[in-house]
Amino acid sequence: MTPHQDPPLLDAFALTRSAVVANNAMNRERGLRGVNSYERELGFDPLSRLVAGDAWLDLCCGSGRALIEAAGDPRAEGVRITGVDLVDFFVPAVRPAGLDLVAADATEWRPARRYDLVTCVHGLHYVGDRLGLLARIASWLTPTGLFVADFDAAGIAADDVPGELRRQGFAYDAERRRITLRGAREVAFPYRYLGADDSAGPNYTGQPAVRVHYTDA
Numbered sequence: 306m307t308p309h310q311d312p313p314l315l316d317a318f319a320l321t322r323s324a325v326v327a328n329n330a331m332n333r334e335r336g337l338r339g340v341n342s343y344e345r346e347l348g349f350d351p352l353s354r355l356v357a358g359d360a361w362l363d364l365c366c367g368s369g370r371a372l373i374e375a376a377g378d379p380r381a382e383g384v385r386i387t388g389v390d391l392v393d394f395f396v397p398a399v400r401p402a403g404l405d406l407v408a409a410d411a412t413e414w415r416p417a418r419r420y421d422l423v424t425c426v427h428g429l430h431y432v433g434d435r436l437g438l439l440a441r442i443a444s445w446l447t448p449t450g451l452f453v454a455d456f457d458a459a460g461i462a463a464d465d466v467p468g469e470l471r472r473q474g475f476a477y478d479a480e481r482r483r484i485t486l487r488g489a490r491e492v493a494f495p496y497r498y499l500g501a502d503d504s505a506g507p508n509y510t511g512q513p514a515v516r517v518h519y520t521d522a
């Protein structure tokens with residue numbers, strides 16, 4: 306816990322044990338296409354952006370349903386797909402070749418390669434040091450790689466987050482609450498992470514989310 310903060314902020318360890326983050330009721334079941342899907346949330350079908358030899362990383366992948374569907378699609382021939390989620394609630398299906406599902410905290414996980422596509426569908430709302438994660442993601446892209454995620458600047462207590470994101474090269478669509486970045490780059494945010502508040506209540510999705518606090522570095 307961080308002292309002198311009301312409510313006290315949670316550190317990374319406490320956050321992973323928070324009922325808001327390990328919530329069984331959250332939507333971890335999106336498929337690749339259709340009503341409850343990645344295509345709908347991201348605005349495109351991820352496989353439409355990938356060719357043989359490419360690699361796709363999906364952070365906070367939930368059950369991994371969308372990735373399992375993608376890996377079984379003939380268009381994914383030769384595409385490597387990696388999903389990372391804090392909890393091992395992965396669909397107990399036979400894993401198609403080319404798919405890895407990893408149970409790990411995205412803020413600590415280290416990739417062994419660069420990616421042509423990095424996505425995070427409604428996952429950053431629960432991540433502690435999410436600006437630190439954004440900076441690391443920026444270094445995981447290939448030179449032409451694309452990062453797309455749901456992102457709510459209102460979930461961050463810090464000065465001028467939208468402006469700072471744009472200064473660092475991200476595009477932030479405040480209306481759609483979507484963040485994108487094209488191509489690897491060095492990102493250094495002028496903030497210091499303080500901790501997370503899991504008592505902030507629902508965010509724009511209607512689900513309880515985690516509000517994170519930063520101070521100027």
Ligand SMILES: C[S@@+](CC[C@H](N)C(=O)[O-])C[C@H]1O[C@@H](n2cnc3c(N)ncnc32)[C@H](O)[C@@H]1O
Nearest residue numbers: 333334335365366367390391410411426428431
């Ligand atoms: C609302 S669900 C979305 C799951 C999936 N992207 C989907 O749309 O079906 C958010 C996911 O983020 C995961 N998550 C939260 N914090 C995380 C962290 N620090 N590292 C990795 N995954 C995390 C949760 O376990 C949960 O599965």
